[in-house]
Amino acid sequence: MHTFGYRANALLTFAVTALAFICAIASFSDKFSNQNPSAEIQILNINRFKKQSHGNDEVSLTLDISADLQSLFTWNTKQVFVFVAAEYETPKNSLNQVSLWDAIIPAKEHAKFRIQVSNKYRFIDQGQNLRGKEFNLTLHWHVMPKTGKMFADKIVMPGYSLPDAYR
Amino acid sequence: MCFLAPSQRSRSSSTDMDWQGQKLAEQLMQILLLIAAVVAFAVGYATASFRTMMLIYAGGVVLTTLITIPNWPCFNRHPLKWLDPSEAEKHPKPQVVVVSSKKKSSKK
Numbered sequence: 001m002h003t004f005g006y007r008a009n010a011l012l013t014f015a016v017t018a019l020a021f022i023c024a025i026a027s028f029s030d031k032f033s034n035q036n037p038s039a040e041i042q043i044l045n046i047n048r049f050k051k052q053s054h055g056n057d058e059v060s061l062t063l064d065i066s067a068d069l070q071s072l073f074t075w076n077t078k079q080v081f082v083f084v085a086a087e088y089e090t091p092k093n094s095l096n097q098v099s100l101w102d103a104i105i106p107a108k109e110h111a112k113f114r115i116q117v118s119n120k121y122r123f124i125d126q127g128q129n130l131r132g133k134e135f136n137l138t139l140h141w142h143v144m145p146k147t148g149k150m151f152a153d154k155i156v157m158p159g160y161s162l163p164d165a166y167r
Numbered sequence: 168m169c170f171l172a173p174s175q176r177s178r179s180s181s182t183d184m185d186w187q188g189q190k191l192a193e194q195l196m197q198i199l200l201l202i203a204a205v206v207a208f209a210v211g212y213a214t215a216s217f218r219t220m221m222l223i224y225a226g227g228v229v230l231t232t233l234i235t236i237p238n239w240p241c242f243n244r245h246p247l248k249w250l251d252p253s254e255a256e257k258h259p260k261p262q263v264v265v266v267s268s269k270k271k272s273s274k275k
Contacts (some may be wrong), residue, residue: 007236012194015228018204022224026217062196075215146217 009117026076033074039067039139039155044116049130049167057130059123059162063101065139066114072143073108080105087156088135090127097138098123103127109137132164188242196235203227 083102211220
């Protein structure tokens with residue numbers, strides 16, 4: 001430990017190691033937070049339901065999405081990514097998941113919301129299976145931390161169905 | 168504290184930091200950084216502010232740098248007394264007598 005450079009190097013290495021340690025503890029402290037998110041989705045209107053020119057079914061919906069995700073935010077949360085997906089079964093695929101809407105919630109104040117929106121991404125089937133189809137709407141969220149592991153979870157809401165005929 | 172009186176000797180490696188001072192500087196560095204980390208985490212967790220934790224830790228690192236990196240005089244309290252070159256000539260190094268050994272000795 002004689003020269004400046006040697007001491008500076010030792011200090012820098014130790015400082016970065018200690019920083020990694022406190023970031024790991026900060027990430028671990030997230031486990032002690034109580035999380036109880038809730039959400040509800042209603043379909044207000046089916047705007048269009050038709051068969052495309054190349055043969056696949058397409059639906060356009062208006063959704064009323066209300067959610068309270070405030071309990072997901074801790075001191076170590078940077079943002080929460082939330083999206084709504086429609087899930088259903090067809091003879092060709094045992095599970096289809098189509099993402100209809102998503103958003104980024106940057107802070108706790110914006111985590112309790114209610115919006116009415118038409119689907120941001122197109123709901124197109126692989127085939128013509130959507131007439132009279134029953135499906136679940138699932139609200140997924142990904143909590144992105146400032147440091148540490150990202151984790152994801154969801155709420156499944158069953159019981160939605162599409163009309164039997166094209167409009 | 169120990170760095171109020173500046174060192175007035177010439178800049179040479181024998182006046183930078185002695186061995187006792189280096190050990191003290193290294194221990195001080197480790198302890199100060201650990202304290203900075205613990206205090207930063209405690210305050211950050213209590214105020215639920217990640218930013219506070221990072222700022223306190225950065226301040227602690229800068230403080231530690233200022234205390235342990237420069238050659239403060241307090242790290243030079245026990246300087247080594249190197250022998251003068253003229254003195255060294257009067258007392259030549261004793262010659263090492265090589266007893267028979269299995270290792271090959273290198274010729275100078």
